[in-house]
Amino acid sequence: MLFKIEPRAEPSRQMSIAAPLIATGLTIVVSSLFFLSLGYNPLVTLYTFFIEPLTTMNGISEWLLKASPLILIACGLAIGFRANVWNIGAEGQLIMGAIAATGVGLFAPWQDSPLLLPSMVIAGMLAGMAWAAVPAFLKDRMNTNEILVTLMLTYVATLILSYLVHGPWRDPDGYNFPQTALLPYNGMFEVFDYSYRLNTSIFFTVVVVAITWLFTERSFLGYKMSVGGVAPAAARFAGFNASASIWIGLLASGAAAGLAGMMEAAGPLGQLSPQISPGYGFAAIIVAFVGRLNALGIVLGGLLLSLLYLGGETVQMSLGLPSSIALIFQGMLLFFLLASNFLINFRIRKLAMRTA
Amino acid sequence: MTPRLELRGISKSYPGVIANDDISLSVLPGEIHAVLGENGAGKSTLMKIIYGATPADRGQIVCDGKILPEHGPAISRELGIEMVYQHFALFESITVVENIALSMPGKMDLKRLAVRIRDVSERYGLPIDPDRLVLSLSVGERQRVEIVRCLLRQPKLLILDEPTSVLTPQAVRTLFKTLRQLAAEGCSILYISHKLDEVRELCHSATVLRGGKVTGETDPRQATSAELARMMVGSDLPEMTVDPSELSHLPLLAVNNLSMASETATGTSLKSVNLEAYGGEIVGIAGVSGNGQGELAAAISGEKITSAAEDIILEGRAVGHLNAGRRRDLGLGFVPEERLGRGAVPPYELSENALLTAHRLGMVKHGMANRRKARDFASAVIEKYKVKASGPNAKAHGLSGGNLQKFIMGREIELAPKVLLVSQPTWGVDVGAAAFVRQTLIDLSRSGKAVIVISEELEELFEICDRLYVICNGELSPPLYRAETNIEEVGLLMTGTGPTCAASEEQMESIRHAV
Numbered sequence: 001m002l003f004k005i006e007p008r009a010e011p012s013r014q015m016s017i018a019a020p021l022i023a024t025g026l027t028i029v030v031s032s033l034f035f036l037s038l039g040y041n042p043l044v045t046l047y048t049f050f051i052e053p054l055t056t057m058n059g060i061s062e063w064l065l066k067a068s069p070l071i072l073i074a075c076g077l078a079i080g081f082r083a084n085v086w087n088i089g090a091e092g093q094l095i096m097g098a099i100a101a102t103g104v105g106l107f108a109p110w111q112d113s114p115l116l117l118p119s120m121v122i123a124g125m126l127a128g129m130a131w132a133a134v135p136a137f138l139k140d141r142m143n144t145n146e147i148l149v150t151l152m153l154t155y156v157a158t159l160i161l162s163y164l165v166h167g168p169w170r171d172p173d174g175y176n177f178p179q180t181a182l183l184p185y186n187g188m189f190e191v192f193d194y195s196y197r198l199n200t201s202i203f204f205t206v207v208v209v210a211i212t213w214l215f216t217e218r219s220f221l222g223y224k225m226s227v228g229g230v231a232p233a234a235a236r237f238a239g240f241n242a243s244a245s246i247w248i249g250l251l252a253s254g255a256a257a258g259l260a261g262m263m264e265a266a267g268p269l270g271q272l273s274p275q276i277s278p279g280y281g282f283a284a285i286i287v288a289f290v291g292r293l294n295a296l297g298i299v300l301g302g303l304l305l306s307l308l309y310l311g312g313e314t315v316q317m318s319l320g321l322p323s324s325i326a327l328i329f330q331g332m333l334l335f336f337l338l339a340s341n342f343l344i345n346f347r348i349r350k351l352a353m354r355t356a
Numbered sequence: 357m358t359p360r361l362e363l364r365g366i367s368k369s370y371p372g373v374i375a376n377d378d379i380s381l382s383v384l385p386g387e388i389h390a391v392l393g394e395n396g397a398g399k400s401t402l403m404k405i406i407y408g409a410t411p412a413d414r415g416q417i418v419c420d421g422k423i424l425p426e427h428g429p430a431i432s433r434e435l436g437i438e439m440v441y442q443h444f445a446l447f448e449s450i451t452v453v454e455n456i457a458l459s460m461p462g463k464m465d466l467k468r469l470a471v472r473i474r475d476v477s478e479r480y481g482l483p484i485d486p487d488r489l490v491l492s493l494s495v496g497e498r499q500r501v502e503i504v505r506c507l508l509r510q511p512k513l514l515i516l517d518e519p520t521s522v523l524t525p526q527a528v529r530t531l532f533k534t535l536r537q538l539a540a541e542g543c544s545i546l547y548i549s550h551k552l553d554e555v556r557e558l559c560h561s562a563t564v565l566r567g568g569k570v571t572g573e574t575d576p577r578q579a580t581s582a583e584l585a586r587m588m589v590g591s592d593l594p595e596m597t598v599d600p601s602e603l604s605h606l607p608l609l610a611v612n613n614l615s616m617a618s619e620t621a622t623g624t625s626l627k628s629v630n631l632e633a634y635g636g637e638i639v640g641i642a643g644v645s646g647n648g649q650g651e652l653a654a655a656i657s658g659e660k661i662t663s664a665a666e667d668i669i670l671e672g673r674a675v676g677h678l679n680a681g682r683r684r685d686l687g688l689g690f691v692p693e694e695r696l697g698r699g700a701v702p703p704y705e706l707s708e709n710a711l712l713t714a715h716r717l718g719m720v721k722h723g724m725a726n727r728r729k730a731r732d733f734a735s736a737v738i739e740k741y742k743v744k745a746s747g748p749n750a751k752a753h754g755l756s757g758g759n760l761q762k763f764i765m766g767r768e769i770e771l772a773p774k775v776l777l778v779s780q781p782t783w784g785v786d787v788g789a790a791a792f793v794r795q796t797l798i799d800l801s802r803s804g805k806a807v808i809v810i811s812e813e814l815e816e817l818f819e820i821c822d823r824l825y826v827i828c829n830g831e832l833s834p835p836l837y838r839a840e841t842n843i844e845e846v847g848l849l850m851t852g853t854g855p856t857c858a859a860s861e862e863q864m865e866s867i868r869h870a871v
Contacts, residue, residue, distance in 0.1 A: 220724065231701045
């Protein structure tokens with residue numbers, strides 16, 4: 001029996017709206033069976049996963065706090081992905097952004113100035129862009145594969161971070177823990193309420209979402225880049241510049257990731273440590289695709305993934321579920337979401353039997 | 357004698373096109389049978405059906421007097437049908453014998469296989485060393501590997517798809533000797549080609565296809581090339597109704613001695629191409645597909661930047677170094693042969709596709725695309741060029757080929773180009789739309805613009821063109837005036853029999869070394 005995958009001529013509009021709902025329904029059904037077979041009450045488990053984290057103010061604060069960098073980075077990535085520029089190394093750009101911002105925050109001579117925080121924002125973005133400029137240059141000039149280069153540079157960034165916090169930047173009063181000193185007050189984002197960790201950096205994310213939407217949906221440059229991604233021959237036919245797409249795609253995502261790294265350092269963490277990011281740079285790739293590379297979809301995708309993180313922790317704490325089960329559940333939901341997305345645009349056809 | 361292979365009423369259609377329409381032919385044992393036709397005539401589809409790579413919609417395949425109930429490549433192999441494809445399927449990083457072993461049934465015994473390969477290759481005059489790496493072989497040697505691979509299975513019917521397109525003249529002679537020897541031993545050969553002189557030299561019988569139908573069966577040894585060309589391209593030429601027009605004093609577009617190396621092994625290098633197009637005329641470029649038309653179109657449009665700015669002159673200005681967008685700014689319009697994915701972005705709405713090139717008509721302000729203007733423009737094109745579409749919101753890939761062609765052509769003409777280059781203007785376009793497209797091109801040229809049409813359909817070129825060039829193997833013939841030439845002369849130039857188009861051994865060598 002042979003199968004063939006082919007694109008649908010006209011993807012159905014109703015189905016593209018219904019797909020996430022169908023995926024959610026399927027996840028609930030399959031995961032209920034899964035929880036039942038393990039001896040957990042599926043209703044209670046699902047409640048604990050999806051509803052309980054959002055019943056407290058602290059829960060909502062954590063939800064938004066985690067969603068913010070995911071959405072921010074995914075917005076940047078989407079700009080590149082639409083143009084077939086595959087930046088897989090947002091994690092590395094995030095780390096470099098955090099390093100540069102913390103460096104400015106700790107060592108800039110204008111420690112007491114209110115300009116400290118803005119200068120950290122700029123440093124973080126520039127560092128992220130610089131880290132993304134390496135693969136952009138190599139791809140533009142030598143046609144190297146940006147997937148490999150961006151991914152490899154992530155490991156370089158991790159090692160630089162590790163060197164700094166274990167070596168020259170280690171806090172002398174930090175009991176030998178691999179971390180820097182805390183950032184000064186002027187170098188931190190203001191929290192909304194001292195009981196919770198959510199801070200004003202979330203406004204950056206809101207602004208970036210708006211800019212991304214405007215860029216991808218309304219601007220001519222965004223249109224040109226999308227054409228280059230969907231139909232490269234059409235872009236050549238129209239005379240659109242391919243190397244501009246490479247540079248913009250990588251620099252935009254690098255800036256967004258660098259900013260996200262800066263927001264982590266100057267937000268909930270307040271310092272640099274080897275655990276600067278729980279993999280936001282990689283998870284944002286999922287967010288970008290769950291959101292179908294659309295700014296508003298990315299907001300929903302980021303909120304969903306963040307909730308999955310929180311819910312995973314909650315079921316471990318409240319119900320004593322092993323973390324691996326929480327991960328399986330997260331994987332299941334993403335699988336159904338991406339599969340239904342795929343099936344909107346493609347269909348699987350059975351080929352005639354053949355004696356092979 | 358029972359025919360080795362007999363086809364009865366084979367039909368096959370793909371969405372929007374009938375590739376094979378009620379085709380019947382029969383091949384006797386030991387016969388070399390040519391299947392002749394222009395590109396798109398349905399030859400390749402037919403061969404895939406015979407080999408079993410594609411099922412036919414209707415019709416019967418009879419092999420040695422028995423009707424095949426079902427078909428597939430595995431059944432073909434059992435029956436002794438082997439096929440040498442135009443593009444080889446060899447792994448470059450392993451040796452010849454290893455490549456051949458991969459396609460042989462049973463256990464691998466490389467040593468014994470190597471001995472058999474030497475045997476067969478000596479017997480048929482196809483010298484190859486089984487232990488050489490494929491990547492070190494020339495194109496001709498690779499083809500020998502493919503043929504030897506088929507011969508090892510002692511085929512009863514061998515299918516060759518355009519086998520000489522990559523060979524030097526010497527290699528062609530060797531190949532012919534081998535094929536004659538095979539035929540003398542009783543093997544039937546199906547020889548697909550559009551090169552008339554080769555077919556006349558080699559084949560015992562010929563079936564000619566045009567537009568998916570059989571248009572003639574003949575003994576090519578008795579027929580003249582002109583007769584075969586007629587069958588291939590069709591003889592019923594419609595009357596031309598083109599008004600005379602006043603030409604501009606200087607050419608609006610000139611291509612000067614343009615040479616361009618091919619980027620891929622299967623591409624064609626352009627060799628010292630000279631072309632002029634004056635305002636007020638339609639210039640045609642005839643030729644069998646794959647002879648450099650694609651490369652020439654890309655070089656003129658600016659999708660491919662040429663080596664020197666002076667290669668392409670637009671209204672006296674050197675533009676060879678400018679990309680397609682800059683050339684369009686200067687008045688060079690282009691309608692490519694691929695509508696989906698090149699002339700238009702398939703999943704985008706027509707209004708968004710309007711933006712692709714018509715953005716220069718004030719649709720962008722402060723970096724933002726003006727969607728309303730794009731929509732108005734798309735609506736205007738739909739109406740003026742009689743595009744059948746639900747409106748500017750229709751997706752490009754939802755339109756039929758002819759309607760999308762009208763939209764793209766309309767979009768480019770509305771940019772008011774001084775020179776319009778159109779590649780395959782009526783490919784896959786129904787008769788009514790084709791007439792409309794041709795009339796549009798004539799009207800454009802009669803308003804003082806220069807129109808260049810690249811087409812494989814001679815009838816079309818004779819209908820609308822004032823002058824014709826013929827492209828063959830990357831070389832362009834001198835211009836022929838429509839009134840002074842005829843379809844036979846152009847047909848012969850196209851098939852490489854004409855005086856301007858004998859591929860020199862030197863060029864073949866350079867192709868060989870490029871691989």
